[in-house]
Amino acid sequence: MTHEPVLLQEVMGFLAPLSERKDGVRVLDGTLGLGGYSESILEALPGVRVLGLDRDLSAISHSEERLGRFVPRFRAVHGRFGAMGTLLRDEAPFDALVFDLGVSNMQLTEAERGFSFQHDGPLDMRMDPHGGAPTAAEVLMREGAGELARIFWEYGGERYSRQIAARVEAERRRGRRIETTGQFVALIRELLPAPVQRKMGIHPARRVFQALRIYVNDELGELESMLSALPGLAAKGAVAVIVSYHSLEDRIVKHRFRAWEKEEGRGRVLTRHPIQPGEEETERNFKARSAKLRAFSFS
Ligand SMILES: C[S@@+](CC[C@H](N)C(=O)[O-])C[C@H]1O[C@@H](n2cnc3c(N)ncnc32)[C@H](O)[C@@H]1O
Known part of the structure; x- marks a missing residue:
């Protein structure tokens, strides 16, 4: 099973300054998925510890296997990012917080998860089938x-x-x-x-x-709660990077980042306009075509 990480180079670009820091740097990969982002971060930034969060237990077990070689620098936690304010309170502060919203290829292609209009299966669609929704x-x-x-x-x-x-x-x-x-x-x-x-x-x-x-999956409610909790988990100088795939999500992120900068004085928006994948990436990876990346730097 593979999931080609979307806008990976661009995400890594925002994390590059962490390479100048010594030990004790913490990154939250809030949507671990198949561990694509986490793997690149752990490989490129040897001084960094990554905590991967996902509401889907199969994503957690897949990534734990894929990234086992990085333990103890890597750890996975099962849970919703909408609840991260309490769930990750003792793990904070983070120096970078990265979110790649939506579904993974694994969820989309496994017929029994019920996300796919291309494979027949039970009409389920829950990212966390054990969550009671x-x-x-x-x-x-x-x-x-x-x-x-x-x-x-x-x-x-x-x-x-x-x-x-x-x-x-x-x-x-x-x-x-x-x-x-x-x-x-x-x-x-x-x-x-x-x-x-x-x-x-x-x-x-x-x-x-x-x-x-x-x-x-109450995806917009999850995003709102995550954005409310995010500043409380961010270290001074931390960067938040969010990749979204739907205009409603992008609008929520854009407005929240703007409020953090203009009304709350929390730092500065790093992306006046969202970063979108180039033609080459969208040709290679259909899922990337609607992706928009926004980044924020906390002061
Ligand atoms: C697009 S995939 C991430 C792919 C990952 N960046 C990679 O490179 O492998 C999105 C993941 O986020 C998870 N997810 C979506 N909403 C979530 C939420 N509210 N809380 C925690 N995980 C969530 C999904 O279960 C899925 O595994």
Whole structure:
């Protein structure tokens, strides 16, 4: 299993000044995933200790195996970055805090996790299946058509959000459950007019799947809580680097960084405009096409 780390050189560029520091430098990789960022940091910066956080236990065990050679400089913790204020209080302060939001390739490609519109599996989509949150299938069963339409529109920008939501509700009234990714994809395909599907240039279910995933994992709420806790975990002179993949996420990061600089006097925004991958990276790695990196330096 591989996950090509997005904007890796750019992330590493913001961490480069740490190489001038001696021992005791701490980095938080708040979205450990398959350990791509952590591995590069541990290799390039020998004096640095990395704490990797992820809400997905399979990401934790994969990375512990991949990065075992760096122990004790590397340690992994299972948990949500939205809870890091309490979870990591005793590990702070960090000299760099890095977040690569969204899902990993491992989550996307394993059919049984239910994230993928390309592989049939249970409609689950929870990054932490042990956390007690409802699955995507349960959300479709539970929420009314109005709320489902809001989710599909707000988090996915899906123009047929109301029609899809109404159809889900109609299926439910007939006593039919939508339990697999394949069933949900078929419903969306049936509903979207063929010429619209042809013109979309993306898989017809992509937007709705993304929207449900954001909702199921409360991704925007997690991001807000993480940003509230971040300054409290940052050392003097620390850098925060956040890579996001959705305009709603990028807007939240942009506004929070600006408030830290202008209203709270916590330091300075290092990226007036977000850094985006070049053509070469987006051609090589489809996932990178929507990535935006923003960085902040604490004073
Ligand atoms: C894009 S991947 C990170 C990939 C990593 N940078 C690499 O190079 O391998 C995002 C990871 O963040 C995790 N994640 C997403 N939201 C999270 C949250 N609120 N708390 C903790 N981990 C989260 C996901 O489970 C996933 O493993």
